[in-house]
Amino acid sequence: MTLYSLMQWMGSIPVLARLREEGKLVDVHLRAKEGLCVAAHRVVLAGASRFFAALFAGPCSDMKDGCTETVELPDVELATLEILIDAIYRQEVQVHESNVHALLAGSNLLDIPAVHKACCLFMQKSLSSKNALTAYALASKYAPNSSLRSEALLIAARSFQALREDQENFQTALESMSKHAIVELLQSEHLDVEAEIEVFEVLCDWVSVDVEMRISDFAECLVCAVRLPLIPLETIESIVLVHPLVKRNPHSKEVVCAAQDGLQRRSVGKPFHQSSDAMPMEMNTETGTEDQSPQVGSMELEVCKFYPERIQGKAQRKECSAEPSIFEFEEGVHQQTSCSTNWVDRVCIDANPRKRFATVLLAAGGYDDGWRGVRLAEIYDPLTNSWHPGPALPADLAFAGSSSVYDQNFVVGGSTFKTHVFAYRTGSQRLAYWENLAAPKAARVHAGITSAAGALYIIGGRSGSNVESSLVERYDPALGAWITAESLPSPRSSLDVVTVREKIYAIGGQAGRSTFRTVDMYDPTIDTWTTLQARMNTTRKYHATCACDGRIFVVGGKDAAGQRLSSVESMDPREGIWKYERDLSCQRSSAGLAALSGKLFVAGGNAGGGTIHSSVEELCLRTGVWSTRAPLNSARSGLTLLSMH
Incomplete structure (x- = not known):
């Protein structure tokens, strides 16, 4: 005995859709808000919608609403109702920005899980600091148990300052909340x-x-x-x-x-x-009484x-x-x-303070126009648009990198002979200083520095024998020790790395005379690298990378011909598509890059011809416009920029 699937020959869905279009065998009409009706078949609606299933075949199906040939839907507009019913028949739906809100509300009201899921996925895929508050308000109302709501809440909370600047949209979101x-x-x-x-x-x-x-x-x-x-x-x-x-x-x-x-x-x-x-009232654990x-x-x-x-x-x-x-x-x-x-x-008199958010930028290390490593550290206050000196580094750090693990800030750099790791500390009377930590097992330069899952990572780079490395090491601050992790898929130096949603992305770099636009993703939970199909539009080395609003931004660097770049690219890992952003005002390689309060800051860098930048640019993600900010006190390239408290 053989079981055959007849779906490929019967084509039931197209047939039912054609019957509905021709008005044949329809046995119910759905009256929309405007008073106009949409014809359909009860059995088809009941198969796709729990609302209609309960209405037509549930315990109350013999009541007036279940038996009538016309169902009143005064809360659903005609255009939305037509899309929803058409989606049921054709088993596909076209979702875009102009209809997703209405479709989400309508599919929630009529309990059509497939369309509801499609709307949530569309909104989740397009989440950004610009629309997170609106998405959160809608998800709280129509999809309270969805991952869309929790993710939109996180982005909205972290982008709260920037969202308040857009007063019109902010007020609209408050109205629906x-x-x-x-x-x-x-x-x-x-x-x-x-x-x-x-x-x-x-x-x-x-x-x-x-x-x-x-x-x-x-x-x-x-x-x-x-x-x-x-x-x-x-x-x-x-x-x-x-x-x-x-x-x-x-x-x-x-x-x-x-x-x-x-x-x-x-x-x-x-x-x-x-x-x-x-x-x-305190609970007595022995008696169970208050x-x-x-x-x-x-x-x-x-x-x-x-x-x-x-x-x-x-x-x-x-x-x-x-x-x-x-x-x-x-x-x-x-x-x-x-x-x-x-x-x-x-009312509690001792409420716990909220988590501390980055409020300043730290520019540390680098080299001057004589290619000499520096110990300089400067702090930038965006409220006053000014730089002031920070504690000098214990050693010269050319080509520095940095990252934060929870509330701890680390700066890494040095040479192919010795790699230094310094932690930024605050002592008594709020005086800042640097603590020298254990060095990684292998000294490297031009490596990528990031953090994920509570650990600091140093990835790739060039070793003392002037050979590109694929070595990956991670530092556990609690243990104070370095551990070897899974190696990069291929050796690279002059790359940059960034973490988004606890996944590490190694981007670009070089090996010998080859310059890459490759993107490799590392999952710390399974200690595995995966090479992504999503490649940058431009080959880059000595570029700067950071994450903001769930997106990866890559700025400047040098291409395969050694030409310094002013171009900027971004990618949302959920989409896997790189797109160009507005260019920098000038070409920069080995610049510092960091995100702060929904804005990107680029500082210093090498302009070529012996010229080192001190200038600083700021990109507002909401407007897409670069602005000039106060310059560094000392021109530097190969520096690191870190947002911190």
Whole structure:
């Protein structure tokens, strides 16, 4: 006995689509928002949509809506409905920027999983700092458990400053955001804000969109999203307390006054006096009962018995007496937990600070116009557009590289005879210094430096025998030791490496007289390299590479003919397509490159003819425009540029 598939001969899908177009055997009409109808077959709709399956074949199918020949869909526009029904029949859908929002909402309403998945994939593939907030707002509403929501949230939080600059789109996103979405965003550990008062201002903007509907949630959101104890006392008194929304909502005013009172007492070294009703409850692990004795010496819960705890970026909350509900966000699932309506008891005087974000640039090492290695380190402050001296390196570092592992900043460089590894430290009285760490097993120059999965990597380079190397070593800061990892697919030097989503990309470089445009990807979890088909448009060596907004940017360098370049390329690893960005103002090789607050900064580099750059350029990713910034105090090439706290 042989089983044959008849799909290739029967062609059921095209036949059904043709029958629908001809109006034959149709047994239901779907009336859209505009009052016009789309004809279809019940059995086809039920097979692709859980909504229609329940309507036509579920327990309530014998009710009026299930038996009628016309189904009213007042929340779906005709154009969207036609695309959705056509997608069901043809088993394909064309998604683009102009229709994805409507299709996502429509497929969510009608529960058409295939179209819903296609919309999420399209939005996820095109995620950037420009659209992340809008994507997050839509995903929170129509795809709350999707990876689109979590990824959009992360990008939106990290690009928060840049997103606020685009006031029109920012306001539009706030309008569509639910209470739970705004709280999840503002309480994110990754939220890029200069000061906590900005979080309060954004929450007020969200409430102001619809004051009558949202003012009742203001106090709850204020407690859960804004870390009031991180706002200076004078700012609490001069801005927060006098804000019209705070004055309008009694609960919100009580919350702010509680924080103000606690900050005042703490500023003079006094304990915060609590009533017995407001004492924090501690669970007795032996009896399983709540103990009302406060922890002596701990200010963590001086004023409250409720405040969001943030552990590894997840928002978890303590449970209090039951009344209104607030939502937890754990791996994309909205969970309810009960909490007290005593707003004053829910203000914590010692909120944990948010994660620290890069605020300055470090330019370290390099060589001068006499090809002499330098120990220079300079710090750039984008707020003042100025450079000031940093702590001098312990040794000359020509052709330096750098990377950060969590909150630790490392600079690597030297020669083919000795490779130095220095860690940037901050000691007492905030004085910065360098710590000399263990050197890698093999001395190399012109290697790629990056970090991934909690380790520092040195990749490729040129050894003491002036031979290109494929060696890869990783440094574990916790162990203080170097470990050999899987080698590059081929030896290379003068390459650059970058990490995106915990994958390392080795880009370009040279071996002998050959210059490459190759891209190899390394997965630290399986210690394996893969050569990608996505190659740069231009062969490059001595170029600079960094990641921003999930994209890889490659700047300048030299081509196979030795010509210095001003061109810039970028690639989103999810797409695997390189495209040219706007050129630099001049040719640069061996320049420093780093990303900071959604912008790229290029510093120094070699212009050829014995000329070394001191100039600095900044690319705003939102506008695509390069701008000139304050130059380095000393012209250098072969330097490294690192964004840090």
